[in-house]
Amino acid sequence: MPKQRTQNADRATNGLLTRLEREDYDALMLHAKVVWLKFRTRLVRQDENIDAVYFPLSCMVSLLVTTDGRPQVEVATVGKEGVVGASELIQAQGAMGLNLVQLPGAAVRVEANAFRKLLESRPPLQTLIHQHFYALMRQILYGAACNRIHNMEERCARWLLMTHDRAGQDTFPLTQDFLSHMLGVRRATVNLATGMLKKAGFIGYVRGKVTVIDRAGLESTACACYQAITKAYDSLLPALRKSTIP
Numbered sequence: 001m002p003k004q005r006t007q008n009a010d011r012a013t014n015g016l017l018t019r020l021e022r023e024d025y026d027a028l029m030l031h032a033k034v035v036w037l038k039f040r041t042r043l044v045r046q047d048e049n050i051d052a053v054y055f056p057l058s059c060m061v062s063l064l065v066t067t068d069g070r071p072q073v074e075v076a077t078v079g080k081e082g083v084v085g086a087s088e089l090i091q092a093q094g095a096m097g098l099n100l101v102q103l104p105g106a107a108v109r110v111e112a113n114a115f116r117k118l119l120e121s122r123p124p125l126q127t128l129i130h131q132h133f134y135a136l137m138r139q140i141l142y143g144a145a146c147n148r149i150h151n152m153e154e155r156c157a158r159w160l161l162m163t164h165d166r167a168g169q170d171t172f173p174l175t176q177d178f179l180s181h182m183l184g185v186r187r188a189t190v191n192l193a194t195g196m197l198k199k200a201g202f203i204g205y206v207r208g209k210v211t212v213i214d215r216a217g218l219e220s221t222a223c224a225c226y227q228a229i230t231k232a233y234d235s236l237l238p239a240l241r242k243s244t245i246p
Contacts, residue, residue: 013057013058013080014055014056014057014080014081014082014083014108015080015081015082016055016081016082016083016128016129016132017055017108019128020124020125020128021124024122024124024125027118027121027122028110028118028122028125029108031110031111031114031115031118032108032109032110033108033109033110034057034106034107034108034109035054035106035107035108035109036104036105036106037054037059037061037101037104037105037106037107038101038104039101039102039103039104039173040100040101040102041100041101042098042099042100042101043061043084043085043099043100043101044085044095044098044099045095045098046064046065046066046094046095046096046097046098047094047095048094048095049094049095049112050085050088050089050094050095050112051111051112052085052109052110052111052112052115053083053084053085053086053089053109053110053112053115054083054084054085054107054108054109055082055083055084055107055108055110056078056079056080056082056083056084056105056106056107056166057080057105057106057107057108058080058103058105058106058168059079059101059102059103059104059105059106059107060077060078060079060101060102060103060105060163060166060167061077061078061079061084061099061100061101061102062074062076062077062099062100062101062102063075063076063077063078063096063097063098063099063140064097064098064100065096065097065098066097066098072097072098073184074183074184075097075140075143075144076136076139076140076143077102077139077162077163077166078136079103079165079166079167080166080168081166081233082132082135082136083129083132084099084107085099085112086115086129086132086133087129087130087132087133087136089112089115089116089119090119090126090129090130090133102163102178103163103166103167103172103173104173131236132236134236135232135233135236138229138232138233138236139229139232139233142225142228142229142232143225143229145225146158146223146225147183147184150223150225152183152185152189152190152192152193153193153196153197153221154221154222154223155183155193155223156179156183156190156193156194156197157197157202157218157219157221157222157223157226158222158223158225158226159179159183160197160203160210160212160218161215161218161219161222161226162226162229164212164215164218165230170211170212170213171209171210171211171212172209172210173208173209173210174208174209174210175208176190176191176194176205179194194210197218197221200214200217200221201213201214201217202214202217202218202221203218
């Protein structure tokens with residue numbers, strides 16, 4: 001069970017929550033708790049029923065899928081711009097994949113039954129969840145194409161930029177072993193790519209922590225998929241950074 005930690009957690013940090021009208025936001029918060037999610041916490045396994053939804057505040061969650069018993073591969077990440085588990089509840093489906101906490105931090109947690117009732121009584125909330133789901137699907141599609149046509153250095157830079165966006169700080173925990181698992185390649189391949197980025201002065205890497213030193217340099221190395229994914233979220237959720245909550 002995720003550890004509850006209500007102090008020092010700003011519930012309005014999440015981009016989707018800030019888009020809710022005050023009345024809808026207050027109704028949601030009546031059923032919400034701020035929890036602290038540890039690194040590699042499994043929120044729900046692939047195909048399992050959703051027992052709660054999470055609006056990340058400072059954490060990031062990876063969506064991983066597996067078929068035929070093969071190793072899990074990351075297909076998307078969700079951070080403070082989105083929500084985990086809500087779309088499956090709307091469709092009354094099991095989890096699309098394993099939801100694994102990649103960056104530890106706080107999240108707003110709402111029990112599934114309470115969230116279902118809110119979706120029925122609050123149409124704006126359901127509309128917002130549909131918009132986010134479409135943006136998430138765009139991220140998955142771009143990611144699939146990226147894995148097929150772009151080299152590891154470009155893919156690694158894209159992944160680091162997306163993680164940097166969600167982390168909210170320049171330094172965040174990351175082992176090369178974990179990154180290789182996320183990208184679905186051997187550790188030696190990841191070592192080569194991160195080594196080139198480090199040699200170029202774009203990142204630093206010490207004892208399981210990555211520091212983004214030159215953001216512009218990293219963006220110049222990343223494939224066009226990073227900008228495409230960012231634009232997809234901005235176009236589908238144009239008011240993401242405009243809070244209606246004082």
